[in-house]
Amino acid sequence: MANLQNTQKTSVPNRGMNKNGIKLWISGLLPIIVLASIIYGIFNIGLPFFGAGGPPVEELTFERFTLKEGQIIAKVQNTGHEDFTIAQVAVNEAYVNFNVEPSDVIPRLGSGTITINYPWVEEEPLAIMALSSIGSTFEGEIPVAILSPTSDGSTFWMFALIGIFVGVIPVMLGLLWRPFLAKINDRLYKFFLSLTVGLLVFLAVDAIEESLEISLELPGVLSGVAIIVLGIFTSIYVLVAINRKATKSFKGTDGISGRLALAYMIAVGIGLHNFGEGLAIGAAYTLGEMALGAFLILGFMIHNLTEGLAIVAPISREDKNPKKLFGHLILFGLIAGGPTIIGTWIGGFVYSNLWALIFLSIGAGAIIQVVYEIVKMMTKKDQTIFGDLPGGLGIVCGMLIMYITGLFVIG
Numbered sequence: 001m002a003n004l005q006n007t008q009k010t011s012v013p014n015r016g017m018n019k020n021g022i023k024l025w026i027s028g029l030l031p032i033i034v035l036a037s038i039i040y041g042i043f044n045i046g047l048p049f050f051g052a053g054g055p056p057v058e059e060l061t062f063e064r065f066t067l068k069e070g071q072i073i074a075k076v077q078n079t080g081h082e083d084f085t086i087a088q089v090a091v092n093e094a095y096v097n098f099n100v101e102p103s104d105v106i107p108r109l110g111s112g113t114i115t116i117n118y119p120w121v122e123e124e125p126l127a128i129m130a131l132s133s134i135g136s137t138f139e140g141e142i143p144v145a146i147l148s149p150t151s152d153g154s155t156f157w158m159f160a161l162i163g164i165f166v167g168v169i170p171v172m173l174g175l176l177w178r179p180f181l182a183k184i185n186d187r188l189y190k191f192f193l194s195l196t197v198g199l200l201v202f203l204a205v206d207a208i209e210e211s212l213e214i215s216l217e218l219p220g221v222l223s224g225v226a227i228i229v230l231g232i233f234t235s236i237y238v239l240v241a242i243n244r245k246a247t248k249s250f251k252g253t254d255g256i257s258g259r260l261a262l263a264y265m266i267a268v269g270i271g272l273h274n275f276g277e278g279l280a281i282g283a284a285y286t287l288g289e290m291a292l293g294a295f296l297i298l299g300f301m302i303h304n305l306t307e308g309l310a311i312v313a314p315i316s317r318e319d320k321n322p323k324k325l326f327g328h329l330i331l332f333g334l335i336a337g338g339p340t341i342i343g344t345w346i347g348g349f350v351y352s353n354l355w356a357l358i359f360l361s362i363g364a365g366a367i368i369q370v371v372y373e374i375v376k377m378m379t380k381k382d383q384t385i386f387g388d389l390p391g392g393l394g395i396v397c398g399m400l401i402m403y404i405t406g407l408f409v410i411g
Helices: 002-043 151-173 180-181 187-216 225-251 258-286 291-317 323-348 355-380 389-406
Strands: 060-068 073-076 084-091 094-095 097-103 111-117 125-132 139-142
Touching: 002 225, 002 389, 060 125, 060 258, 073 084, 073 125, 073 139, 084 097, 084 111, 084 355, 097 139, 097 180, 111 125, 111 389, 151 225, 151 258, 151 291, 180 291, 187 258, 187 291, 187 355, 187 389, 258 291, 291 323, 291 389
Parallel strands: none
Antiparallel strands: 060 073, 073 111, 084 094, 084 125, 097 111, 125 139
């Protein structure tokens, strides 16, 4: 009986807690429910002052052009607030016949494909204009008209080779600096660690700059700057969590410290950045902006050579046995350089400003997190970066090297 009474007594508070919990959630959802009801009433009942004041503001964005023999294909998106009706299309100020799929009327945030039969001339610029049903005009430009790459085997492998030469080979060659870094004195080693910080800071700034440029080409409704901020902070948060687990994992298996985890983080950050480079190369080729394609590839090769140094610097003195780290070094090269191949494929065949912006932002956040980890590692060793000549000089030289090698990138 006593046990039964105790059970009954304890069950009453639980019911009370459940009721209190329901009330709590109702109070939390109440403002949202009321606001949703008001918005529903505005759009369905209608108010005399809502929606009045002239024609709707239209906006059309040209996302991608594809050129075939005697044909121009433009993918567009309606980024305005109302349906967009394509009434006429002009090429180089001459109105032409066209077809829109799936329909001439593109709903808000919807996409359409405009197909134009037009005898374009190779290497000449093209200006495409779309005229709406209420007279609004929107333009897209092709700087140099060339045939767009097709998704066949030869083009596929050509883009793969570009990615290998731009990304994988330079990073692999940069990893060969490990024996040199393992034998230099402490003061010079600190210089190269600081040099790594300078290289990565330059890459982060470069990624953010490219992201901001792309954000200007995005429709305003997508808020490109917000995507950049979200990508950076999400990347930092995820890498912090991964680094903690990876450090424990490496310590528990082969005795290699958290510096190996840091090297992997550097490789991931550089890989994301190189993915963005691949996107740029593939898109440039598609848009006819790679007239000096060979110089662009050579420029990126020189520019990316130092990335291998940035990866291998933290672990150059971690283990004197090269065989023990050989497998890791191969993975470093693939992680940091391989994404260039994927980026080149995507940039050449299905480029999207939105995805380019997302990956560049994620890459910037990853590199920022890596810089923080390197600085923290050096601080633990009582190696202040800015406190003496090797540290400060290393950062400056790192950024200067990236700037000078960047001058070789012509495109």
